[in-house]
Amino acid sequence: MRRPPAVAELASRVSEKARSVEVLWRAGLVPFPRLDEGIRSLVATRRYGPLAGSVRIAAHRDPDAIGIVDERGPLTFGQLDRQSDALARAWFERGVRPGSAIAVLCRDHRGLVLTMLAAGKLGAPLLLLNTGFAKPQLTDVAAREKVEVLVYDEEFTDLLAGVDGADRYLAWTESDLAERDIPVLDEIIAGTDDRPLPAPEKPGGLVLLTSGTTGTPKGAPRPKISALDSAQFLDRIPLRVGEATFMGAPLFHGTGISQFILSLALGCTVVLRRRFDPKETLRGVAEHRCTALVLVPTMLQRIIDLGPEVIGAYDTSSLRIIFVAGSALAPDTGNRATELFGDVIHNLYGSTEVAVATVATPEDWRKAPGTVGRPPVGCRVRLYDEHGRQITEPHVTGRVFVGSGLAFEGYTDGRHKDIIDGLLSTGDVGHFDADGLLFIDGRDDEMIVSGGENVYPIEVENLIVERDDVLEAAVIGVADQEFGQRLKAFVVPAPGATLDADTVREHVKANLARYKVPRDVEFLDELPRNATGKVLRNKLS
Template sequence: MRLVGAHGLRRFGIVGVGAQELLDRAADESVAAGVLWRAGAIPRDPRVLRATARASAQWGQLGGLPAASAAAYPERVALVDDRGELAYAEFAERVFRAANGFRATLPANPTIGILCRNHADALVALFGAIAAGARVVLLNTDFSARQVDAVSGREKLDALVYDDEFDTTTTGFEGIRWCAWQGDKSFAALVDAASPAEPPQPERPGSFVALTSGSTGMPKGVPRKTGRSLVISAGLLSKIPLRGNESVLVSAPVFHGWGLIVTALSLTLGSTVILHRRFDATRVLTDLERYGCSTLAAVPTMLRRLLATDRVANANLHALRIVGSGGARLDSLLEQQITDTFGPVLYNLYGSTEAAYISIATPQDLAAAPGCAGIPPRGVKVRIADSAGRPLPPNTEGRILIRSAGQLEAYTDGRTGSVVDGYLDTGDRGRIDADGRLFVAGRSDGMIVSGGENVFPEELELALLTHPAIADAAVTAVDDAEFGQRLRAYVVAAEDVSIDESAVRGHVAAELPRSRMPRDVVFVEALPRTASGKVVRATLTQLQAEHA
């Protein structure tokens, strides 16, 4: 395909950069267009292509997505949730109604929060708000009332769309509220009463704000523009081969970047997206079979629970060719178990809220280098650097810095991330091998120095999870008089299996250097995790206080 010209560069917002970088970005956009064309994300039918271009120009990539897909596949089922099915034409009309309802009720260019689990009206609210020119804040369903209040105030929410189970969590919000699931059905009433006509083009394009997990403090807002760059979508499709007219089950939360990008790309391709409000392993298996799903998008905790069910060995999953994992790190045993159970179908995405996705390990990557995070796709540059930001040679551990179209410019409160020579510091440490594959060691701020050695809690967690008698594990740092700091392991034993502290220590001794041996091993009944697969911070705080 031809390189993007000067006019195209302006369209993609590529201005104010050096000549070589201009050429590099133009080449990336050209290659990205080819990837999207081959994947079927760019319509072949001229009529549909015109409709897609018009919808994108009118309401933005996300806001115009339902209308564009409805022009191509009006009768095809777009969404399946706990309530039923929604065809593409119905989905697009419902998005138009939502946009018109927001415009009639709220001031121009409002800020709308969405606090919903996975269901169709959560997406109607998202796409409708963006089509109306709103700034959408995607709230984490694990947030406490205090976090919801703080985020609502800082982001200046005008309105909130929420599920009824979060009624107590949102009582402090004083703006307009619409319940989208059960409850008073006020969001459905807003949509049903609004006009189905095309909403006018907003004064400014809609956008959304993704929030960090808040695991180390109050959640920070990361603004995301719905611009015209093709690189982010194409980069993921170049690694994970989503295709059109398939069935895709999204268990990962749609408020999280991983769940959202898979959902948006699947809808762009004209596939049917199956959504469950709550994860249930048996039900996931049932729907993977029932709909002949080609793809499952999940987080590691979900995949672990899926493999623990009795039904998985006999499930008819002949159509399943992609098991995508994101949101948290995979341990090597789970990687192997997924491959043994489903075949070479595992794709492991590494990213962050601030950086979008960074690299994606394909089945071939995981077979050649178990535990790796894969090779960054085109458009993403990764540098392993020392403390001063200088590049390090292959197989040398250092700070993971990235440069991409999806990286953070500034948080919504004005603060910026740590940037070195245009590269964003992810806060992680790792290395790149001689073949260009990235390996993530752990969080820079989680690293401790024990007896003079750098030690990462994540390294011990992943090793513990490879023991068949350990169902879950979490590791924290504790002060130690002799070594300065050491590790404490909280372990959940698997059901109907016996394991004691000596067995845990023996396993660690066989897997890791002596410096990684936990000072304490504490057995607990459970380790509650968030929707994105991280251990709930309050649980660890309570456990640390109990075992101080």
């Protein structure tokens, strides 16, 4: 007998929740048989949010365990908890209240972490500003989000010249503090009672920003994250309690902040550096015996470009996970990383708006290099055509839509992404293969129509990058009187390579359809990218 749709939906949800609990138990987040610890964790997370709540629980469990390590050294979970209590109290005494918008423009270090924790304890929404944004973008965003408190590193002072009406605090400075008229977090914390404030009525949450490659960045709020939502990551990424994570991806980015929160929730030590450096990253992994390394693809590319001899000088045998997200991971890059580090590549696909969509495990990658894998527990992914009809056949490209408990509920300016059947558009197009693995074919708005044929740049880019004499490539469409658009490739040659345009064109022609061959090829020293490694195609012409 066939069950009614409502009953089937309920059964599916119950099964999903049960599987989520199993995933959390396997990772060590469900402390059976100490269920009192589990209840305490749920209460703290509900009161303070996932980050401040996780640190409070970790400090209660083992205050002397190392929480983070930055250039200034280690901070224990107990120190993080007490110092953020002091900062929250100092801000409360200065008039900051639940709902007050706090913005932070910092590189990855303790000042950023303490600001995030203090905001959670105040119930104040925290806006994570991108360190790669230009001055006009930052000015517009601060005005739109009604920022009342601004925390920043001294190096960004000039970028914030247009921001008015916000109380300012320095998180990191290398100048003589006596010459500064802006309060410094270290001094405020040292001079304030570290007794905790009463818990806010509700967490303030985080506001992440889109990349802003086409204008003013949009705000995507994350008002709350349930404990079970963590299973979306842990289902296909084997992070475990009490290990160590090296955070290469910046914390203002969805990739970085999600893995940072999850690592702290697991009681892991998180190693931070203000600027990414491939050798320093390897050194940090070796020194702290990190089991997970969180990167965006360009960072992974810079590491493997060091070569086997340099990489082999560092003991990275502790690595079980290289977590990559934020932009497309080229098959060649993932394959080379697998050769160097073993079966550790975990390729996540998601966005600021939908959070997690799919994850490719090392097994998935071995089977189908370039795949972004399958949806984890709690996620649904479907493809739709331009008329809103679902695509179920393999190898047919369609618009990607995602359903997730972590998805946002609309931009802070009131706009929203397209929704079909309760699923949210990612703005990408992709296809499933016969085994159900997802591949992203490109951005919906990056499709090039040349002579009536549809071309997605990523296919041509990946083919060019496969060459040993190419470091990276980008393909765009430029106006053409005869074909409407023609393809133009921008290529960064490998050091010492002798490469010309005809060689690039012939390589594409030998492997792809004729209409996918770039008519124009331009060589660059590097591609223009934002702080998270996305190519700024509007800078190419």
